[in-house]
Amino acid sequence: MPLLARSLALAALALATASQAAPRAQSALECGIAADMAVVAKSLAAEAIERAKADTIMARIYDVSQSERGRELMKEIVDAAYAGGSAAAGGSAQNFAESLYATCLKSGGDMDPVLGRKL
Secondary structure, eight states: OOHHHHHHHHHHHHHHHHHHSOOOOOSHHHHHHHHHHHHHHHHHHHTTOOHHHHHHHHHHHSOOTTOHHHHHHHHHHHHHHHOSSSTTTSSOHHHHHHHHHHHHHHTTSOOHHHHTOOO
């Protein structure tokens, strides 16, 4: 494979992989906000609140309308809370939030292990 074609293939793979990963928190404060989102999202899921209604409630609580990264992170957290087979699906809202927070802090903001995504 020519060098240019190989470089383009690697670049495409990197972009595809990056699009599958949840946004990284950029500070301990953002890890805390993500954990708070996790408590609310998991609680809504546990109460069997319809997903569309849960999305509306989350958007009302966490005004992330001005932040693409914030919207994506909130979506990833709600997806994990509502997923039937994810690690986040089992257990309590508190456990989900604690796991997300600890992972976020230990990994420099990477929450993919808890949210079910891999880099």
